[in-house]
Amino acid sequence: MDFSLDEEQQLIVATFRRFADEARKLGQHADESDDSGAGAARTALAKAADLGVGIDAIPEAAGGMLSGAYSHTIRALRGLELGRGCAGVAALLESNVEPALAAARWASPEVAAALHGALAGGALATTTHDALGRITITTAASGDLTLDGTLGPVPALADAAHIVISARDAAGPVVILAPTSAFTITPVFPSGWRAARWARLDAKAVRLPAAAVLTRDPAAQHELLSWYKLSLAARAIGVADFAMQCSAGYSQERVQFNQPIGSFESLARMQDQSETATLAGRFLVLRAAAALDAGSPDAAELCSRARDFAAGVVRRASIDAVQIYGGYGFVRDFPVEKLMRDARAFEVLAGDEALTRVLARRQDAATYAGAPAPAARS
Amino acid sequence: MDIFQDSPILQGVKAITHAFAEQVIRPAAARHDAEESMPWDIMEQAANIGMAQTALIDTMSADGPPEAQAAAQGADAPPGKKKRRYGRQLAAVGSEELAWGCAGIMLAIGGSGLAASPVARMGTDAQKKLFKDCLTGKDEHGHVKVAAMALSEPATGSDISALKTTGVKDGDHWVLNGSKQWITNGKSAAVFVVWAQCDPSLGRGGVRGFVVPRGTPGLIPGRKEIKLGIRASETAQVILEDCRVPVEWMLGSSVPAGAQEGLSGTKKMLDATRPVVAAQAVGIAQAAYEHVLRRVQSSSLHGTPMAGHQHLAFALAEMEMEISASRLLVHRAAWMADQDLENVKWASMAKAHAARTAQEVTTRAMAMLGEEALEPGHPVEKWYRDAKIYDIFEGTGQIQRRIVAKELLGLNAT
Numbered sequence: 187m188d189f190s191l192d193e194e195q196q197l198i199v200a201t202f203r204r205f206a207d208e209a210r211k212l213g214q215h216a217d218e219s220d221d222s223g224a225g226a227a228r229t230a231l232a233k234a235a236d237l238g239v240g241i242d243a244i245p246e247a248a249g250g251m252l253s254g255a256y257s258h259t260i261r262a263l264r265g266l267e268l269g270r271g272c273a274g275v276a277a278l279l280e281s282n283v284e285p286a287l288a289a290a291r292w293a294s295p296e297v298a299a300a301l302h303g304a305l306a307g308g309a310l311a312t313t314t315h316d317a318l319g320r321i322t323i324t325t326a327a328s329g330d331l332t333l334d335g336t337l338g339p340v341p342a343l344a345d346a347a348h349i350v351i352s353a354r355d356a357a358g359p360v361v362i363l364a365p366t367s368a369f370t371i372t373p374v375f376p377s378g379w380r381a382a383r384w385a386r387l388d389a390k391a392v393r394l395p396a397a398a399v400l401t402r403d404p405a406a407q408h409e410l411l412s413w414y415k416l417s418l419a420a421r422a423i424g425v426a427d428f429a430m431q432c433s434a435g436y437s438q439e440r441v442q443f444n445q446p447i448g449s450f451e452s453l454a455r456m457q458d459q460s461e462t463a464t465l466a467g468r469f470l471v472l473r474a475a476a477a478l479d480a481g482s483p484d485a486a487e488l489c490s491r492a493r494d495f496a497a498g499v500v501r502r503a504s505i506d507a508v509q510i511y512g513g514y515g516f517v518r519d520f521p522v523e524k525l526m527r528d529a530r531a532f533e534v535l536a537g538d539e540a541l542t543r544v545l546a547r548r549q550d551a552a553t554y555a556g557a558p559a560p561a562a563r564s
Numbered sequence: 565m566d567i568f569q570d571s572p573i574l575q576g577v578k579a580i581t582h583a584f585a586e587q588v589i590r591p592a593a594a595r596h597d598a599e600e601s602m603p604w605d606i607m608e609q610a611a612n613i614g615m616a617q618t619a620l621i622d623t624m625s626a627d628g629p630p631e632a633q634a635a636a637q638g639a640d641a642p643p644g645k646k647k648r649r650y651g652r653q654l655a656a657v658g659s660e661e662l663a664w665g666c667a668g669i670m671l672a673i674g675g676s677g678l679a680a681s682p683v684a685r686m687g688t689d690a691q692k693k694l695f696k697d698c699l700t701g702k703d704e705h706g707h708v709k710v711a712a713m714a715l716s717e718p719a720t721g722s723d724i725s726a727l728k729t730t731g732v733k734d735g736d737h738w739v740l741n742g743s744k745q746w747i748t749n750g751k752s753a754a755v756f757v758v759w760a761q762c763d764p765s766l767g768r769g770g771v772r773g774f775v776v777p778r779g780t781p782g783l784i785p786g787r788k789e790i791k792l793g794i795r796a797s798e799t800a801q802v803i804l805e806d807c808r809v810p811v812e813w814m815l816g817s818s819v820p821a822g823a824q825e826g827l828s829g830t831k832k833m834l835d836a837t838r839p840v841v842a843a844q845a846v847g848i849a850q851a852a853y854e855h856v857l858r859r860v861q862s863s864s865l866h867g868t869p870m871a872g873h874q875h876l877a878f879a880l881a882e883m884e885m886e887i888s889a890s891r892l893l894v895h896r897a898a899w900m901a902d903q904d905l906e907n908v909k910w911a912s913m914a915k916a917h918a919a920r921t922a923q924e925v926t927t928r929a930m931a932m933l934g935e936e937a938l939e940p941g942h943p944v945e946k947w948y949r950d951a952k953i954y955d956i957f958e959g960t961g962q963i964q965r966r967i968v969a970k971e972l973l974g975l976n977a978t
């Protein structure tokens with residue numbers, strides 16, 4: 187299997203690696219500022235627009251940059267780099283992709299054109315998945331929907347004009363596209379991804395027309411979530427990679443007991459394990475992206491596994507990086523403290539992937555049956 | 565052995581500190597975390613009900629009030645039976661409960677104990693009096709007074725024999741120069757216990773402690789740190805620039821030579837304080853576990869009770885197992901300290917185990933709660949950030965394992 191990157195992919199990686207350094211500074215600024223990250227977010231979006239971020243999933247005809255099929259591999263490569271910069275900025279920049287792709291796939295041509303036009307004009311959209319059933323959706327005979335409950339915090343929602351909601355109603359899975367103006371949106375400033383312009387969504391008997399439903403096809407919901415989870419996984423691995431880079435450098439510089447701390451076997455093993463996991467996570471992300479691009483039947487499965495694995499990798503890598511920095515790891519002057527705060531959203535957004543996987547296996551035992559177990563030795 | 569808290573004294577302390585944590589600390593925790601502010605009002609309330617900064621000194625000094633000594637020595641022994649000592653166990657039980665409320669506020673209330681401990685163990689009566697006098701009354705802002713223990717430095721935390729701060733004798737004074745890093749209460753302290761290398765030829769034994777009151781020329785409280793967690797507890801640099809202190813302020817004998825009066829003399833002190841610090845990590849883990857337990861008991865997932873999912877139920881079982889194991893280690897180590905038994909291995913095992921448990925439980929709890937746990941001010945997210953410090957300060961997780969391994973093998977493996 188060939189994991190080497192072609193020329194275009196190498197260019198993407200190089201471009202976003204450079205951009206990531208800038209994003210990191212913006213992320214730090216958002217961390218320290220008390221404007222809820224708004225200033226940093228505006229700057230990041232403006233700078234990224236030059237690179238086509240935000241409109242890469244919008245067809246050229248609608249003013250975007252997409253000609254032909256969307257490449258999840260390119261997006262994953264970009265995510266791996268953006269994660270190395272700042273998880274909050276990255277979340278903001280990746281936010282338009284799912285709504286743009288979902289509209290192109292499942293919305294009526296008019297709805298899709300309107301959304302794409304708005305996004306091409308600089309608007310922001312976001313996506314959320316209600317894994318824990320926090321929102322109640324009632325569907326009238328006319329097909330109109332009534333929504334009650336609270337969702338979020340959702341990244342980018344504070345500035346987004348549109349939201350894709352993946353949820354369930356009595357009939358099963360449902361994916362909705364709605365204007366955020368239909369809901370009460372309360373900006374919040376969590377401790378991680380502080381540049382991401384988070385907000386909470388409250389729905390009190392919010393009525394949406396039947397046309398707000400993009401799809402009720404369970405496979406379509408899986409597909410939407412696959413895009414989302416793969417992107418999360420790529421960015422998580424990017425954050426883990428940066429955490430490892432920081433700790434590798436620091437553990438060579440810092441001396442205790444007359445030797446660089448990196449030469450203590452316990453720390454060497456700790457770093458080595460995280461590096462192996464980060465590498466494995468990268469392969470899994472790229473493999474899942476290739477499956478998505480090829481439309482393979484196992485794509486959703488691989489994306490879910492990639493997200494599950496990557497969430498664990500970034501959790502471990504960020505906690506270990508703080509540990510390696512010792513007291514400096516616990517204070518804001520050094521970069522790893524932020525990484526530990528940023529790591530949590532990767533595991534928490536769109537539900538606990540471990541639980542999702544367990545439930546899926548239970549529900550669909552046949553898919554996971556595999557070959558029969560070998561007979562016992564007589 | 566009273567590791568199961570069967571004594572009325574331990575039960576009483578647990579009940580009182582739990583009530584204080586629930587009614588006073590918990591409601592204020594999110595605000596002090598967000599504002600990164602010291603909870604001065606709560607510290608005052610704590611002092612008013614006997615959790616005074618000077619309590620530790622009192623219990624360890626011959627001239628301490630009889631009630632304080634009685635509590636530490638074990639006043640509940642029936643006539644004719646050997647008295648049981650409870651000092652460390654009491655501290656462990658109380659610390660767990662207060663940290664259950666908020667570890668940052670707990671450290672604001674109890675952080676001075678870290679400085680009081682070497683004074684109580686090594687200080688002369690005059691030094692104890694000086695230390696206590698510094699902590700009596702209110703400071704210029706009307707706040708209760710706090711103390712700081714200034715040992716760590718920018719270039720050295722784990723390897724304390726490599727301290728760069730120097731103490732040079734000049735007549736009947738010592739002149740201290742250097743800088744101290746990450747010092748709890750470092751900005752606000754009314755009195756500091758500063759450690760400096762006073763005789764490099766003695767290595768660790770040459771490192772000596774000094775009681776230095778605030779305002780002593782040359783002692784400059786530095787910048788306050790912005791931190792990942794325990795934000796209600798202040799952490800700051802302390803700078804020493806030609807800080808002249810009278811010889812009588814050097815802890816123990818004023819003649820620097822006896823290793824037992826130097827840093828090596830603090831070993832026992834750490835063995836006594838580590839179980840108490842570990843107990844705080846247990847308190848955080850317990851808090852997160854209870855939060856998520858209630859959620860699993862009371863919620864459903866798309867129509868099925870959460871409690872019916874083995875995936876979640878076993879996660880709770882795992883948490884309960886680890887927390888209980890940590891707590892047992894803590895109480896065993898504390899009980900040994902109270903009996904004057906060599907507890908170094910147990911104290912380090914308790915600290916390392918409890919720190920890991922707190923990190924694992926809080927991380928898992930967040931994943932179980934989902935996005936809700938990202939809400940600003942969410943207690944579980946705060947506990948996740950608070951938990952990490954227990955693997956760093958008072959000896960990192962690696963240093964604890966190094967101590968345990970040395971107990972097993974007799975050498976420092978690298």
Ligand SMILES: Cc1cc2nc3c(=O)[nH]c(=O)nc-3n(C[C@H](O)[C@H](O)[C@H](O)COP(=O)(O)OP(=O)(O)OC[C@H]3O[C@@H](n4cnc5c(N)ncnc54)[C@H](O)[C@@H]3O)c2cc1C
Nearest residue numbers: 447450509510512513715716720721722746748958960962
């Ligand atoms: C919030 C906070 C409050 C604090 N309060 C105080 C206080 O009041 N007073 C005070 O004096 N100090 C205080 N400290 C400092 C604290 O005790 C030190 O940060 C801690 O001892 C670790 O030292 P270090 O930060 O220098 O890390 P280092 O010693 O540089 O360690 C870095 C990494 O190397 C590892 N390492 C070091 N040696 C070894 C080895 N032999 N084998 C394997 N791994 C090793 C460590 O485990 C760590 O992972 C505080 C720190 C913080 C963050």
